[in-house]
Amino acid sequence: MRVQENPADIGRCGCGRREYCDGSHGLSEAQWQELRAKELAEEAIWNRAAGKAEHSGK
16 A cells, blocks of 8 residues: 555545545546636636736646
8 A cells, every 4th residue: 555655645646636635536637627727717816816926827
């Protein structure tokens, strides 16, 4: 088991999409891209509301 080899991996699913497991590994690539676009748009709205600069897209 991965977490036995590296305790820092606890809570990580290993799909590489997130630092934590939220089920995104079950999404198709198209669904994943749609979700990321939505998240980035929401982040931009929050940043504008807080007076912060736009996200760099990373």
